[in-house]
Amino acid sequence: MIDLKKADAAQVTFLNDAYQHNKVAHAYLFVDPIQEAGIATAYWLACRFLCSGENKPDGTCNNCQRILSGNHPDVFLVKLDGKQSLSIDQIRPLKAELAKSPIEGSRRFFIIENAEKLTLAANNALLNLLEEPVAPVVTILVTNNENQILPTVRSRTQILHFEEEVxxxxxxxxxxxxxxxxxxxxxxxxxxxxxxxxxxxxxxxxxxxxxxxxxxxxxxxxxxxxxxxxxxxxxxxxxxxxxxxxxxxxxxxxxxxxxxxxxxxxxxxxxxxxxxxxxxxx
Ligand SMILES: [Zn+2]
CATH class of the missing domain: 1.20.120 (Four Helix Bundle (Hemerythrin (Met), subunit A))
Structure with missing residues (x-):
């Protein structure tokens, strides 16, 4: 279960502002040395869009609960799961998902943890994904090392720096x-x-x-x-x-x-x- 309280307050303020002005980017790179706040902030954004409660995101409504427990059909998480790298096989399903429209909400969310561990092939598949124009998807790469993200991928994202700045x-x-x-x-x-x-x-x-x-x-x-x-x-x-x-x-x-x-x-x-x-x- 993801804890929304671990989301970074400054980034949440920034993203909330983007949301309210309809300026949420289609791809973000969250650079966070520990990644925990980065992941929580990514989920915060998904909840902000999909929450059905009054104070969005409340973290407690049915939608938020499903998102935070990894059971929402519009929110995808790619992570290492004990492996050494993120393979192209983990990125391919996202590409298939792109063809579909969101099942419940207005947008889908692809969250990639440890993005610095993407293999070259996975990076290239991801690049394709980021180039697809119209699909209502927000892709969020979370990494502890900005320099290990391919420049071609990096340049297609809006970069937010976490804790490091502190x-x-x-x-x-x-x-x-x-x-x-x-x-x-x-x-x-x-x-x-x-x-x-x-x-x-x-x-x-x-x-x-x-x-x-x-x-x-x-x-x-x-x-x-x-x-x-x-x-x-x-x-x-x-x-x-x-x-x-x-x-x-x-x-x-x-x-x-x-x-x-x-x-x-x-x-x-x-x-x-x-x-x-x-x-x-x-
Ligand atoms: Zn909610």
Whole structure:
């Protein structure tokens, strides 16, 4: 069962706008490093067209349920199913479907997951499909690697970039903050560290005893990049709080302290001592 909640909010806004202005493209390339949001967004679009509820797409009406569970006659999914590549035999049935008109709705949807795994023959069959003019079909290729899609296929699609851009924004932010590109590349575990740093921040603010335990756990890293990243996140959280009037004073105090502790870190005070000082001083 596909979960519509996993659809990407920004892309959903964009596609909804296209839908309302009758400008939905006949072929899309969703570039999504993890593909989960890409697939959910593709299904969101199918539900947007075919939903029979009032708030389209509701995800709960009979049509949406059939689409999301893979049982709607107008929505096709091509995927690896444990194989190494997507073969021409998986694309051919789509071509046969093109000859028919939609069974229930106004449009049919061909969704291709892991499009980077299409064989050359499958790509060529797909190309034919994308060249067929009149059929009311939306083909959505979802891939984690735009560069592995044949340029001739790519050029026939409208390309939407998922999450990757968010990651790029973060990279830009980190560069501006003062990490160099080697250090940014070193942050392979940043999501986990970020989550733990958020807990840590919360514990400091609540003067929770667990803050010291967390500090010692965070202090286990010897990577300068990770240490910088931890302070980057802490300051970001404090800065965000500065925007809110009610907590302004406390956030100012905490931010001052964070600056001080980060300076200690930069002047080679041990990372553990920096974090201890932060917890105890606040
Ligand atoms: Zn529905």
């Amino acid at each position: 990651q790029n924004n973060r990279a830009v932010e980190l560069l501006e903050y003062g990490l160099n590109s080697n250090e940014i590349a070193e942050l392979t575990n940043s999501e986990k560290i970020e989550q733990e740093t958020k807990y840590f921040y919360q514990e400091i603010k609540e003067k929770d005893n667990l803050a010291l335990v967390r500090a010692h756990h965070l202090a286990e890293t010897n990577s300068t990049a990770e240490q910088k990243f931890i302070f980057f996140i802490l300051k970001k959280l404090a800065l965000a709080e500065l925007q809110k009037d009610t907590t302004r004073l406390a956030a100012t105090k905490l931010l001052d302290l964070l600056m001080q502790c980060d300076q200690m870190r930069a002047s080679n005070v041990s990372f553990r001592n920096c974090l201890d000082y932060l917890v105890l001083k606040y």
